Amino acid sequence: MSEQDLREEIVRIVEELYEAQLITPTGGNVSVRLPDEEGAYLITPTRLHKGSLRPEDIVRVNAEGKPANRRQRPSVETKMHLAIYDAYPDIEAVIHSHAPYATALGLIEGRIPPISVDAVPFTDMRVVPFGLPGDPDLIDRVVAALEHAPAVLLQNHGLLTVGWTLRQAANRALALEEVIQILVTCRLLGGDPKTLPEETVELLRQTGAL
Structure with a gap:
């Protein structure tokens, strides 16, 4: 996929x-x-309205987070994104969202039980204490x-998901938000949701269902 294609995909996913x-x-x-370009990345800009981004608004940065176009300002979370890419060579996309249900669960340090196939990849998910953007301790804890x-x-401060592709990272954010919404709804109805059998959970993990 070309750089222009990736810019357009970022805009579509953000929308x-x-x-x-x-x-x-x-x-x-x-x-x-960016594929086939070591130390090159695309990231959304800071302060621009996310509902009306254009491909040319997406910022290209190097491994130090410096923009190729000095007139552009990359996200204030750029250091965190770059640290993730540096630590995990197989990760190709990172999304930090402000998903409301996921954010609420993080405030009470909740865990995700295996209530569905979509929930299984997240049952060991961690909650990282708040830190200001760029805080080295926060970045280390996220990594x-x-x-x-x-x-x-x-x-x-929300939810962070990663993926082998941008589509996968987005799907994970959407799936997790729905899982948490179902979990919250069950508890509002006065009960704990039934969970998948342990053998099913283990099988899904082994086969990499998600």
Whole structure:
């Protein structure tokens, strides 16, 4: 996929997440690793309305986070994205969203039980304490948390998902938000949801269902 194709895909994914209310007008950020170009990445800009981004608004940065176009300002979370790419060479896309149900679960340090196939990849997901954007301790904790699941709850600050593709990272954000919404609804109805049998959960993990 060319750089232009990736720029257009980022815009489409951001629009999709914005319409799904996982990204707010200025909250959330999306990045991808540029294929066949070591140390080159695309990331959403800071302060621009996420519902009306254009491909040319997407910022190209190097491994130090410096933009190729000095007039552009990359996301304030750029350092965190780059640290993830550096630690995990197989990760090709990172999405930090402000998904409301996921954010709420992070505030109470909740865990995800295996209530569905979609929930299984996230049952070992960690909650990382709040830190300001660019805080080295926050970045280290996020990188470490990704050893356990392809998503991290950022306490007081939303959800981070990763993927082998941008589509996968977005699908994970959407799926996880729905799982948490179902979990919250069950508890509002006064009960704990039934979970999948342990052998089914183990089989899904072994086969890499998601």
